[in-house]
Amino acid sequence: MKIHRVSSSQSPRYLPFGYKLMLTYLVFILIPVLAIGYFSHTLYQESIRKQTRNNIQGTLLQIRDNIEYKLADVERVSSMLYHDYTLVMQLRSYEEGWSSYERTTTVLQPKLHIAMNATGLSLAMYVFLENDTLPEVYHGSFIHENPDALEGQYNIYHLRRIQDKPWYLEFPEEEYGETLVWREVERDIEYGRISLLRRLVDSDKPLDLQEIGFLRLSVPSSELFEALDYRKIGEGSQLLIQDEAGRTLYQSGGLEASGGGGSSEKTAEDLTIREEVSGPGWVLTARVPLTIMEQDSAKVRWFVTLICVLCLIVFTFAGMFISRYFSIRVTKIVSVLNAFREGDLHKRMRYRGKDEFSQIASALNEMGHNIERLIEQVYLSQLEKKEAELETLQAQINPHFLYNTLSSISRLAKFGEIDKLQRMVLDLAKFYRLSLSDGRTIIPIRSELDQAEAYINIQRTKFGEAVSFDFQVDPAILSLSTVKLVLQPFIENALEHAWFGDPIHVRVQGYVKGREVCFKIIDDGIGMPQERLRQIFDPSSGAEAGFGIRNVHSRIQLHFGTEYGVRMFSRPGIGTTVLIRFPAVPSAGGTPGSSRASETSIDTDSITP
Numbered sequence: 001m002k003i004h005r006v007s008s009s010q011s012p013r014y015l016p017f018g019y020k021l022m023l024t025y026l027v028f029i030l031i032p033v034l035a036i037g038y039f040s041h042t043l044y045q046e047s048i049r050k051q052t053r054n055n056i057q058g059t060l061l062q063i064r065d066n067i068e069y070k071l072a073d074v075e076r077v078s079s080m081l082y083h084d085y086t087l088v089m090q091l092r093s094y095e096e097g098w099s100s101y102e103r104t105t106t107v108l109q110p111k112l113h114i115a116m117n118a119t120g121l122s123l124a125m126y127v128f129l130e131n132d133t134l135p136e137v138y139h140g141s142f143i144h145e146n147p148d149a150l151e152g153q154y155n156i157y158h159l160r161r162i163q164d165k166p167w168y169l170e171f172p173e174e175e176y177g178e179t180l181v182w183r184e185v186e187r188d189i190e191y192g193r194i195s196l197l198r199r200l201v202d203s204d205k206p207l208d209l210q211e212i213g214f215l216r217l218s219v220p221s222s223e224l225f226e227a228l229d230y231r232k233i234g235e236g237s238q239l240l241i242q243d244e245a246g247r248t249l250y251q252s253g254g255l256e257a258s259g260g261g262g263s264s265e266k267t268a269e270d271l272t273i274r275e276e277v278s279g280p281g282w283v284l285t286a287r288v289p290l291t292i293m294e295q296d297s298a299k300v301r302w303f304v305t306l307i308c309v310l311c312l313i314v315f316t317f318a319g320m321f322i323s324r325y326f327s328i329r330v331t332k333i334v335s336v337l338n339a340f341r342e343g344d345l346h347k348r349m350r351y352r353g354k355d356e357f358s359q360i361a362s363a364l365n366e367m368g369h370n371i372e373r374l375i376e377q378v379y380l381s382q383l384e385k386k387e388a389e390l391e392t393l394q395a396q397i398n399p400h401f402l403y404n405t406l407s408s409i410s411r412l413a414k415f416g417e418i419d420k421l422q423r424m425v426l427d428l429a430k431f432y433r434l435s436l437s438d439g440r441t442i443i444p445i446r447s448e449l450d451q452a453e454a455y456i457n458i459q460r461t462k463f464g465e466a467v468s469f470d471f472q473v474d475p476a477i478l479s480l481s482t483v484k485l486v487l488q489p490f491i492e493n494a495l496e497h498a499w500f501g502d503p504i505h506v507r508v509q510g511y512v513k514g515r516e517v518c519f520k521i522i523d524d525g526i527g528m529p530q531e532r533l534r535q536i537f538d539p540s541s542g543a544e545a546g547f548g549i550r551n552v553h554s555r556i557q558l559h560f561g562t563e564y565g566v567r568m569f570s571r572p573g574i575g576t577t578v579l580i581r582f583p584a585v586p587s588a589g590g591t592p593g594s595s596r597a598s599e600t601s602i603d604t605d606s607i608t609p
Helices: 017-027 030-082 085-092 098-116 298-341 356-414 418-439 445-466 488-497 530-536 547-560
Strands: 124-129 154-158 181-183 193-202 210-220 238-242 248-252 270-277 282-289 442-444 467-473 481-483 504-513 516-523 565-571 575-583
Touching: 030 098, 030 193, 030 210, 030 270, 030 282, 085 098, 085 193, 085 210, 098 124, 098 154, 298 356, 356 418, 356 445, 418 445, 442 445, 445 467, 445 481, 445 488, 445 504, 481 547, 488 504, 488 516, 488 547, 488 575, 530 565, 547 565, 547 575
Parallel strands: 124 154, 467 504
Antiparallel strands: 124 210, 181 193, 193 210, 238 248, 238 282, 270 282, 442 481, 504 516, 516 575, 565 575
16 A cells, blocks of 8 residues: 655644643633632631630630639538538427527528638528528518628528519429529529529438428629620620520620620621530620631732632633634534434534644544444344344254153053044144244234143143143233243243142233233242252253243343343242243234133132142
């Protein structure tokens, strides 16, 4: 073959496609630069926020520890009275007269005085006694109480004074040594205070705790939450502590809390950090406006934003122009490829240019021509191969059945049973006449049932009443198509392998399920184990049995596809069921005939497989 060389003067001049992509890349190289600048700025802001958060977190922990210490101090005062067994013994005594006065002055009041002096906080103590034999000792009015005037002192009342108070009625059930509640009761909100409420119980009966009194310790909120100072975390910030219901108990900085029980709304620009105060379940919250932290980075943010907007506008118009320039050429290639994918190999692309696109167009046109030619060759080859395999499988099954039947005819002739011999020869002739089916592999289901009936007549001639058959066939399937000889091998298999002397019943069912035709061959023979079923469908296992089953399975899959075929279910001593599935395809020129009724029954014996 002679090769013509093209001189350099004749070679086409064009700008390679790679250079075009490189130019596009150079245009858009600024995008990652801007992205790096933006993310650097973002990381800078995040670093500031993280550092600020850590600093505030540390300050908040110190404030929380201070509050927890003062709470524990007040709770310690209540525990001095709660766990004082001597005090409990005196409160359980109901002796009146001088004994009552003596218990009050020599035991009760000294112990209350000692408890009041056990802390440096400005406490106001209220003790409510269930024992009404002890006298009340108080300063001022119970109804118009003034906790501030009672600081450092105590009032002793009878328990009946508070028995209708909601805060007393809602007090939780007692768990010894654990139950106590912090709450704003009576005039606490008015005076800016909060009270520790605790029940006094008779500890002699831990399983049945009896209430002998009630204790209330009122503390100024400003003293209890003295450490709650917003200036510790910066101007413009806010510190507040809220109870378990979300009510604000105390607030420092920001909006003033209304009446000590209001709540401060969080804005979208707040950095919020929370810490839970152990014990009463309060939440300590710090809110810092992000505007304070972002003042240093505002200029950088606006500069980066402006650059990004300008780049977006420029790159948008540039990208639209470049995309349109190349998309026209790429669209032609894609349309040809889509046509190839959909099976249209005749489509060709015409492109006039002096770059790589012209070479791609030429290559695609040539590829389409070559693929079309190769597909045609492969299709014809596969079709011939498939037809040869079907003919081979079909040729294998007929000699197998013929051998068994001729052996039976030989035995009948040997024993002189002329009538049976004649019937068997006639049925055998009918069977093979139907089997020939004018050389067709696909036949109507009606013909397949006639062929199975001819085979059954041969078996009835051989075995008489020892075998019985029952057909239950939907007439809707009679005009549909099937691969021939799909029923006979399974009927033969039931008689050859599932029958050992006792009468056997075989039932054949045919019906349509969705877009599939299903046949079931059910026998009540001896059945088989699962390992035997596996060997039947696995030729590599070396099992000699199952040739006819594998033959039918292969022929169905060769003709209709691998999603169809044969499945078997069996249990020893119960029987075997064979399920045959193939698509519901109408027979060429076939119409439902009258040669077979809705349910064709060869033997009407009751079958219970």
